[in-house]
Amino acid sequence: MANNSEKAPPQYLRDLLEAAVGQKSMRWTVPDCGLSSAHRFVVQLETNHSVFVKAATDEETEQWLRTEHSVLSAGAGNFMPDIIDWLDPPGMRPVLITEDLSKAYWPASHAGVTWRKGDFDLFFDGLKELSAFKTDLTLPKLKNPTTPLWSEIADDPTLFLQLQLCSEQWLSKSIGTLIQAENNVNLTGDRLVHGDVRSDNICFAGSQLILVDWSHAARGNALHDLAHLLPTLHLEGGPEPYHIMPDGGSIASLQSAGHIWRIIEDHSMPQWLQQVFKKLIAIELEWAASCLGLETPDGLVWRREESHSRP
Template sequence: MTNSNRTSPPAYLLKLLEDTTGKETVSWHMPDCGLSPAFRFSVMLEDKNKVFVKAATDETTAYWLRNEYLALSTLRGKFMPNIIAWIDIPDIHPVLITQDLSDAYWPASHQGVTWRKGDFELLLDAVQMLSSIEAPPDLPAMKNWGTGIWPSIAENPCPFLQLGLCSEAWFKRSIDALILAESKTDVTGNFLVHGDIRSDNICIEGSQVIFVDWSHAGRGNKHHDLGNLLPTLHLEGGPAPYLVMPEGGVVAASGAAALTQRLLADQSMPEWLKKVFIKLIAIDLEWASQCLGIDLPDEIK
């Protein structure tokens, strides 16, 4: 490696990449993405071509990376990054080398999220295409939870009511409908599920949407990715979920319950994230109300 940019890779990873490509590396840049402890680098090679390197750092990230490689190597869709090399040898955590997408448009960064005109339409079309594909049988199957969350909230509604999302009267009128809708949740199926579609796992190259980080890919319900995406997308300026999925009452009810459970259980959650969760729950509750034919929540802040 002739020089470095921002950070230097571990020595073993430098050697692996240069041995695999047969080229020296010029620079290693850590992109503004990723939440797991896996290594991520955008690397410039001596021939001025770039590659993206993702390396596992423990057994958990190794499992995720092998799952990501399984999805990318089996399907190779237009909405996936191209694989350049896969390294999985004894005594070293696996390494995935793919096409570098740092020059594509990334709507999300640590500075915020900026969607351009027409991006939402491209994204929703891409999600629909992804979700219509039959998943490879070796991908892990999604499984339903054994018990619902709304019944436990109903037993002790005070913490939920203190979030200021609705009045006690609205809760009493609506809880049976929410419980019933959540009970119909079924995430199982044989369709491709990305499992973590959000703005920081999306880039756009020309008119092609590309989804990255396929660590949680699996087989499941064809509406799973879209249902999980819509509330956050609406928070970022996208369409109201009901306009895209008017039949999504079950998804909305279960989504609101899951977010509520996480919010109330995590006492260490920072205040800014709590506010985001409350906004997302409000979006889900409004969406559920529109789909299930119940009154809109009456005290959403």
């Protein structure tokens, strides 16, 4: 989380923070993270200590911030940042103050993604710790899909086949198995789920994985977070998903169908994002095929596409 630039905060936020910590704030910088409209600042205090400040700006970010506070305050494990204070004054949006993790190692920033040697092992160890944590927090429950997307793709495969991710012959041979696998997926459970594990929500404090931005936390299957990130992680240089989850055929079928449906339905998706989705789908189809005993998809090979996209 590299700091981008110094920026003056809203005055109300400066007043709230200084009253809470009993110190003057000397420098406010906007960290290189976060996609929502919430305010985010790394704040240097007069004692040279620094904190991370996240403030809701509307109803949506307020709900997300309350979820994040609920999870962090439960003290589930070392894979979470420490809370310093929670400010919830009447008539104002809440503010969460946590430890500043700027000195930790962040694989991702707007400049790109760089995983160091050994980081993947640390990441998998940290997610194993998370997956073992049962929670009774009042969080949204992950639910199994009620409409199998592969069935809808099978009804009219024209747009999917235009993506050139497989031939019509491969799809004809594989579609029944993919539909059955998707129908067998189970997202439910009693484990704490981060819900948005991405390389830019990950940092390492020494050998400890820390996950930030718990806005979309939920209760569900212990392997949900791992399965969600594996295809992207492979794009970033990580292992093949099959080598980590050789029994992940159902979730690979579900995720590939979801990405296919989105790329078909979202007509405003920019070209660069379409290419990312196509690579992810190719990885997920390979993963599903390996798990389910299908032939390897005979369409675009993401590794070849990746090499062609580099200068």
